[in-house]
Amino acid sequence: MPFPRLVKEGLSVARPEAPPVTHLLSRCPCLLSRTGSDSLSFPSLWQVKTEEQIAAEEAWYETEKVWLVHKDGFSLATQLKSKELSLPEGKLRVKLDHDGAVLDVDEDDVEKVRRRLVEGTRGGPCWAGQAVCWCGRPDLLLRRCPPVCPIPQANAPSCDRLEDLASLVYLNESSVLHTLRQRHGASLLHTYAGPSLLVLSPRGAPAVYSEKVMHMFKGCRREDMGPHIYAVAQTAYRAMLMSRQDQSIILLGSSGSGKTTSCQHLVQYLATIAGTSGNKVSPDVMDKWQALSTLLEAFGNSPTVMNGNATRFSQILSLDFDQAGQVASASIQTMLLEKLRVARRPAGEATFNVFYYLLACGDGTLRTELHLNHLAENNVFGIVPLAKPEEKQKAAQQFSKLQTAMKVLGVSPDEQKVCWLILAAIYHLGAAGATKEAPEEQAAGRRQFARHEWAQKAAYLLGCSLEELSSAIFKHHHQGGTLQRSTSFRQGPEESSLGEGTGPKLSALECLEGMASGLYSELFTLLISLANRALKSSQHSLCSVMIVDTPGFQNPEQGGSARGASFEELCHNYAQDRLQRLFHERTFVQELERYKEENIELAFDDLEPATDDSVAAVDQASHQSLDGSRERQELEGVRSLARTDEARGLLWLLEEEALVPGATEDTLLQRLFSYYGPQEGDKKGPILPLRQDALIDTVKKSKLHFVHCFLPVAEGWAGEPRSAASRRVSSSSELDLPPGEHCEAGGLLPLDVPLLRAQLRGSRLLDAMRMYRQGYPDHMVFSEFRRRFDVLAPHLTKKHGRNYIVVDERRNRSVNQCAGETRSDILSEP
Ligand SMILES: Nc1ncnc2c1ncn2[C@@H]1O[C@H](COP(=O)(O)OP(=O)(O)OP(=O)(O)O)[C@@H](O)[C@H]1O
Secondary structure, eight states: OOOEEEETTEEEEOSSOOOOHHHHHHHOTTTEEEOOSSTTOOGGGEEEOOHHHHHHHHHHHHSOEEEEEOSSOEEEEEEEOOTTOOOOTTEEEEEETTTOOEEEEEGGGBOOOOOSOOOSSSSSTTOSSSOOOSSOOHHHHHHHSOSSOOSOOOOOGGGTTOSBGGGOSSOOHHHHHHHHHHHHHTTOOEEEETTEEEEEOOSSOOTTOSHHHHHHHTTOOGGGSOSOHHHHHHHHHHHHHHHOOOEEEEEEEBTTSSHHHHHHHHHHHHHHHHSEETTEEOHHHHHHHHHHHHHHHHHHEEOOSSOTTEEOSEEEEEEEEOTTSOEEEEEEEEEOOOGGGGTOOOTTOOOOHHHHHHHTOOOHHHHHHTTOSSOOSOOTTOOOOOOSHHHHHHHHHHHHHHHHHHHHTTOOHHHHHHHHHHHHHHHHHHHHOBOOOOHHHHHTTOOOBSOHHHHHHHHHHHTSOHHHHHIIIIITHHHHOOOOOOOTTOOOGGGGOOOTTSOOOOOHHHHHHHHHHHHHHHHHHHHHHHHHHHHOOSSOOOEEEEEEEOOOBOOTTTTTOOSOOOHHHHHHHHHHHHHHHHHHIIIIIHHHHHHHHTTOOOOOTTOOOOOOHHHHHHTOOOSSOOOTTOOGGGHHHHHHHHTSSOOOOHHHHHHHHHHSTTOOHHHHHHHHHHHHSOOTTOOOOOOOOOOOOSHHHHHHTSEEEEEEEEOSSOBOTTSSBOOTTTTOOOOTTTTTSOTTSSTTGGGOOOOOHHHHHHHHHHHTHHHHHHHHHHSOOEEEEHHHHHHHHGGGOHHHHHHHOTTOOOSSGGGOHHHHHHHHHHHHHHHSOO
16 A cells, blocks of 8 residues: 655655556566566566466575675675584675585675665565565565565566666665666666666667657556656656646766767657647657757767767757647757867867768858868868768768758758858868967967968958958957966967966967857857747747756766866766766755655665765855956956965866966966865875856756666777776676676676676665655645645635645645545546
8 A cells, every 4th residue: 555644845655556456567576577578568568477486486585695796797696604604704605606606705795785674664564675565465575575684685587677676676786787787688778767767778779769659658657657768758748747847857877878869769759749739740840859959969969989979068958838738839058068179179089070061061062152172181170071981971961961950940041151151161260270389479479370371261251351360369369368278188388388477378279279169159059049949939838848968977088098088078077967966866865854854764874975075076166256357456366365275166266267367277286186186095086176057957946857878888989899998898707707697698788787887876876766665755745736636625726716825734724634535646646
């Protein structure tokens, strides 16, 4: 039976809910096994277990199966216990299942699970925190899961492909990895992790995405759907319709793990299901979304060491729905575009896709207009056409596709022309290059183009004279003296020369790079507003589903590149970190606080301490604000103000140092390390703090849904293993164990267990799942409860009006009575 509770600010419902029969069939890991091959299958694909199967499972749980964790993987073993066995403190004796070897191992090498009994929270002794049974057969559980679980446990084979990791009888890291490994081997991409979805990015084009499949999810409730990205979209859509509250779906994960692909599937689902008139999807809606995706992919993506088509900006896509639940309007917000990539980028990486498309364009007239018939031998921005004929051909096709997409988005031929002119001008600026002047020449203002004929072309395309262009790029920087220099991908000592006492001066090349990235950024902003013009409508909308996609975590070393992260990568990583932290706050910290207030005891005594120091340090703003427009004479004051002992975030420091005369990258680093660098005896590396961005504030007020995308293996964008380190796909030889027990054994698809383990730890999904199964995860605030159910008490509505608000609802007896009467209705949604 469910356990609804009236709590201070609403009504919570514990899991397990009372399942209807079909529901029971789909969820119970104890009694049932499934025969379907994919997560799309529904309860009909489940089979009730035979008595023999149940007996085998019982026997399994009676032997003490444990996970033995090795440095790169884990093995199934049986713990050996006997009275005669005398082992030193902290040691256990185990027998490996695959070869029968008996080993004495450290207790710490055996996967830990919860040990404490959570008594009374659910009113049953079987609720020891490990066992979640949806079938209501506590007698089975009682035998399997004693009140205090004395040892770490592995799950019976029937749990191997469980759809929801939170339903594992024994929830621990190795059990989760094992389940994911089994599902991955069966090409099951999606798995529920309690309230969230986990996606293991596939290779190739899996057949689980199609319009036909979308219609299988239409109208379903969360508990009726197998794990799938469409299920997340459907859950958010349904929740929005029910609660009239904005919803946000947040995609988390490493670069290349499939966030943008999932984002596209989410949009397609919502546009298909809610962009429908009658039974037909409006072609207009779908065409526009497809066109938007083509546009963003061209202008905002580029190949990186981690991903052949990496997104280099953050975006919030918003679909706005009307009263009837149809898409009324849509919009896109973008931020953190990595604009400097146009001019400078890490070695081995490429510029934005659109340049390759334009340079491969087969339209002779356009090429002539853009002066692209003859290309330069050198380009300081490294913008060069693709070399291989097949790549060129593909890029030319992409250019035509882009032109069509712009047309669909209502970008007129003249507006398109402006885009091509700016892109070509950037190309010509790169071909023009800049003089490499000595510091004394900088002072004399001798910065200029290296090859004037190319600069002339750029000026012509931008509609100005060469002198005007030159002046705009090189001359006006003399007066400022407080310009912030770009610090990314810096190489070469000549670029770090500084004018004495006048603040950092920019080299001619930096001036040129600034112009190119500024032009590109303006162009990108313009295109986004043109796209919004096409997506918006004057139709009234009620609430929205927002989808948040940001560049994934990126560690250059993991991509096989021996360098530190660039400033831009740092910003993207920080944004991801903030979103991860939001996940943890919503699914764990806030829940825990709520339970504390309600005196509900939960057992979380073996949790790893939080490791988000870097985000905490980021938010460390200065107590004293600086005004960037301060006059020159105030800068001496700034110097003393800036150089206090107060620890601040990196962006604060950058702003301050940019204002301080004579400040250099070294002084910035010095301060950074003095605040956050390793202390004596501290083995941690420096923490790189930033200031928080606006993205979080935008989504915080909505109901959040999280999708965690995991990389199964570390492959570079060319499909090559990224580095020797990441190639450590656990092989049995490395673990000194025979084949048969490791991640890739048994014909499963390759899976990099250490990589997966790192992602699992980073995501803190285990914390969220433990909370989910112990607590009361389904929660409805009173105002929402009343909105949905006040129809059942019309006399109250008549008396107080539809929108009345009572501060402490529990004091309102009549409302409570009403709540009591309708509690069961909450559990079966109308
Ligand atoms: N669900 C999926 N179906 C098919 N292919 C996928 C899926 N997820 C990922 N991929 C493959 O992985 C590649 C990388 O995915 P994607 O660009 O979506 O990753 P990302 O997490 O958005 O990366 P980044 O953070 O670098 O932008 C895709 O080009 C695609 O080939």
